[in-house]
Every structure is written in structure tokens, then in C-alpha cells.
Amino acid sequence: LLNNVELLPPDALFNIKSRLAKDSRPVKVDLGIGAYRDDTGKPWVLPSVRKAEKLIQQSTDYNHEYLSIGGLGALTQGASRVLLGDQSTALKENRVVSVQSLSGTGALHMAATFLAKVGHDKLIYLSDPTWANHKAIFEMVGFKTATYPYWDPATKSLDLQGYVSAIKSAPQGSIFVLHACAHNPTGLDPDHDQWTSILDAIVEKDHIVIFDSAYQGFASGDLDRDAFAVRLGLEKLSDASPVIICQSFAKNVGMYGERAGCFHVVFPRQDQSVDTEKVKAAVTSQLAKITRSELSNPPAYGAKIVATVLNTPELTNQWHSDMVTMSSRIIKMRHELRDHLVKLNTPGNWDHIVGQTGMFSYTGLSAEMVQRLEKEHAVYMVSSGRASIAGLNSSNVEYVAKAINEVVNH
Numbered sequence: 147l148l149n150n151v152e153l154l155p156p157d158a159l160f161n162i163k164s165r166l167a168k169d170s171r172p173v174k175v176d177l178g179i180g181a182y183r184d185d186t187g188k189p190w191v192l193p194s195v196r197k198a199e200k201l202i203q204q205s206t207d208y209n210h211e212y213l214s215i216g217g218l219g220a221l222t223q224g225a226s227r228v229l230l231g232d233q234s235t236a237l238k239e240n241r242v243v244s245v246q247s248l249s250g251t252g253a254l255h256m257a258a259t260f261l262a263k264v265g266h267d268k269l270i271y272l273s274d275p276t277w278a279n280h281k282a283i284f285e286m287v288g289f290k291t292a293t294y295p296y297w298d299p300a301t302k303s304l305d306l307q308g309y310v311s312a313i314k315s316a317p318q319g320s321i322f323v324l325h326a327c328a329h330n331p332t333g334l335d336p337d338h339d340q341w342t343s344i345l346d347a348i349v350e351k352d353h354i355v356i357f358d359s360a361y362q363g364f365a366s367g368d369l370d371r372d373a374f375a376v377r378l379g380l381e382k383l384s385d386a387s388p389v390i391i392c393q394s395f396a397k398n399v400g401m402y403g404e405r406a407g408c409f410h411v412v413f414p415r416q417d418q419s420v421d422t423e424k425v426k427a428a429v430t431s432q433l434a435k436i437t438r439s440e441l442s443n444p445p446a447y448g449a450k451i452v453a454t455v456l457n458t459p460e461l462t463n464q465w466h467s468d469m470v471t472m473s474s475r476i477i478k479m480r481h482e483l484r485d486h487l488v489k490l491n492t493p494g495n496w497d498h499i500v501g502q503t504g505m506f507s508y509t510g511l512s513a514e515m516v517q518r519l520e521k522e523h524a525v526y527m528v529s530s531g532r533a534s535i536a537g538l539n540s541s542n543v544e545y546v547a548k549a550i551n552e553v554v555n556h
């Protein structure tokens with residue numbers, strides 16, 4: 147049974163982590179993994195999370211019982227409110243089904259499993275480039291994936307024309323996975339007008355959208371601003387199509403390892419002939435079956451923390467300022483890196499580093515330059531040239547700029 151099992155290469159991202167651990171050079175910089183670090187290079191437990199943990203542990207009904215199959219209601223309700231907004235018509239019209247998922251990855255897996263189960267057999271369109279796990283998640287369930295143009299390397303900007311024409315030429319009713327904000331890996335988001343063109347083209351072709359919302363509030367520090375695309379999408383798409391949203395609390399609550407997330411299906415405004423309540427019940431039952439067979443029930447601890455943050459006004463306010471702390475430090479590092487590169491007269495234009503948003507910058511460095519950064523300077527990043535800006539801090543940003551300057555020049 148086992149002797150002919152194919153040996154797969156190690157995961158590119160987590161392999162960086164293990165090379166880094168083995169590197170004994172005194173100065174080394176991790177710009178690989180997408181996890182926030184404070185200005186001393188350490189993981190940061192958000193003050194709002196610390197306070198929520200205290201509240202939970204002091205509560206008289208503190209325990210480690212199972213959650214229900216659909217997860218913690220206080221989480222799923224709070225999560226949909228944060229994502230869709232207090233004024234959401236979909237929420238007011240009771241058109242949203244939300245269940246807890248195993249962070250964002252689990253929500254995407256649920257999307258894939260659910261679509262396969264209901265017999266969807268069309269292509270899944272992913273941005274080129276995209277987070278590597280998108281392809282893996284959908285293909286693991288048996289879907290074929292295709293790509294739509296996104297990043298134009300020549301201009302380091304959005305290839306809107308290519309993007310929209312891919313939408314128009316995709317078979318009617320295809321699935322498009324859209325990054326809600328802080329596109330990974332490029333850090334490049336469409337502006338409001340570009341989103342309008344993209345979503346209008348999607349409506350024209352009756353495509354189904356899966357929004358992947360992994361960075362809401364983490365990108366700009368403002369939950370509403372980072373939810374722009376999702377909310378515009380619901381406005382435009384809801385007349386005819388369901389919209390799926392995969393939501394992660396890994397980054398914006400800094401709960402990477404606790405796997406808190408939600409999966410939402412927003413139902414279209416149906417005409418009178420459709421019994422939406424009946425359809426919702428059927429969908430909910432299918433989602434429950436997926437969770438029951440794969441997790442039995444979702445993990446409780448992270449869910450309780452996030453739910454407490456979302457439902458306790460004082461902690462919600464603290465969380466908002468925590469997100470500003472993270473996003474503004476990252477924005478500051480973008481500026482410092484660009485300014486150092488300019489001061490060093492590093493060939494090329496580096497303004498895209500400050501124009502990009504969220505955790506990552508698509509630096510434009512070649513795979514060979516990335517390799518030399520690691521080998522000669524102990525600066526680690528993904529071979530595509532994606533740098534996690536969260537790995538920069540006041541002590542290493544100049545060092546990194548000098549290393550980049552050196553590999554670009556020689």
C-alpha cells in the first residue's frame with residue numbers, strides 16, 4: 147500500500163521557516179510567513195484578545211464543552227455583522243446563513259466541498275497570481291482551476307483590461323474567487339471604480355463569487371473600508387446570484403493558530419415563487435453534514451475569544467485600535483523601506499511598496515535575487531518576490547534595504 151506513495155516537495159512557505167530555524171547567522175530576517183510581528187520582531191497578542199481571554203476564564207460557565215455543529219452563534223452573528231455592516235440589507239432581510247469554519251482555509255474548503263456536493267462542475271477562476279493554497283484547496287476536492295489576469299509585472303499595477311476580458315470570456319456561471327482586500331501575494335487591490343467594472347462584468351455573465359476575506363481591518367485599520375468590495379458585491383450580485391464569503395480572524399484578531407473563521411452564504415433576493423426559507427434550511431443542513439463529517443464540531447476556544455471581542459463594546463473599541471496599531475506599523479515600514487531604497491539610489495522605482503496594502507508587498511525582485519538575499523544576507527522571502535512587510539522593524543529595515551540594493555546592483 148505505501149511503497150509507491152509519491153514523495154511531494156515540502157510546502158514552499160513553511161519550508162522557509164525550517165531553513166530559517168537552521169540558519170545560525172546572527173542577523174536574519176523573516177519576510178516569509180504572513181504573520182504580524184511587533185517592532186521588536188515578536189508575535190503580538192492583541193490587548194483586546196488578552197482582555198477577552200481574562201473575561202472568558204473568569205466567567206462562571208467557563209468550560210471546554212463541544213460547540214454545536216454550526217459553531218458558536220455569538221461568533222457567526224458578530225462576524226456577519228462586521229463583514230456586511232450594521233446597515234446590511236441582506237442581514238435585515240434574513241438572507242444570510244453563517245456557520246463557523248476552521249479559519250479562512252476551512253471556510254474555503256467548505257466552499258469547495260459544498261459546491262462539489264451540489265453538483266457545480268464549472269471552472270474555478272483564481273487570480274494570477276494568488277495565495278498558493280487557493281489552487282490546492284479547490285483541486286483537492288476535484289475542481290479544475292483557471293486563472294484570470296491580475297498583476298501586470300511591467301507596470302506593477304492591476305491588469306484591469308485582462309481581468310475584465312477573462313470574466314467576459316469565462317463560461318457563463320463560472321466561479322470567481324476574489325480577494326476582498328489586501329490581495330495576497332501582490333498587496334494590490336482594485337480601486338472603487340475598478341471594483342465596479344469587475345463586478346458589473348461578473349453580473350453580466352451570471353458568475354458566482356466567492357469572496358475570500360482574510361484581512362478585513364488589518365489592511366487599512368478600518369473594517370468598513372476593507373469591506374468595500376464585499377458590500378458592493380452584495381449590492382450588485384444579490385438580484386440573481388448567491389454570494390459565498392470566507393472569513394478569517396487569523397490576521398485581524400491575531401489568532402493565527404486558533405483557527406477562528408466563518409463561512410457565509412448570502413442568498414439572492416428571490417422572486418415570490420421561491421421559498422427562500424426552505425432553500426436556506428436545505429443549504430444549512432448540507433453545511434452541517436460537511437462539518438459533522440470533517441470536524442464533528444468546530445474549535446471552541448478561539449471562537450469564544452473572537453465572539454467576546456465582537457460582542458463586548460469596550461473590547462470591540464480596543465480591537466479597532468489594535469488593528470490601527472498593526473496596520474499603521476506596517477504602513478510605516480513600507481515607507482521606511484521605500485525611502486531607504488531611494489536614498490541608496492537602488493535602480494528602479496520602489497513606489498509600489500508604499501502603494502500596496504496589507505501584509506505583503508510584491509517587490510518585483512526576481513527569484514534569483516530572492517535566492518541571493520537568503521544566501522548572502524539571511525533575508526528570507528518567497529521566491530516570487532513576495533515580502534511580508536510585517537517582518538520588518540526599526541532595527542532591520544535599513545539592513546534589508548541595503549541587502550536588496552546589493553542584489554539589485556550586482
Ligand code: PMP
Pocket residue numbers: 180248249250251252277325330358360394395396402407
Ligand atoms: N486567504 C488568503 C488570501 C490568505 O492569505 C490566508 C492566510 N494566509 C487565508 C485565506 C487563510 O488563512 P487562515 O486559514 O489562517 O485563516
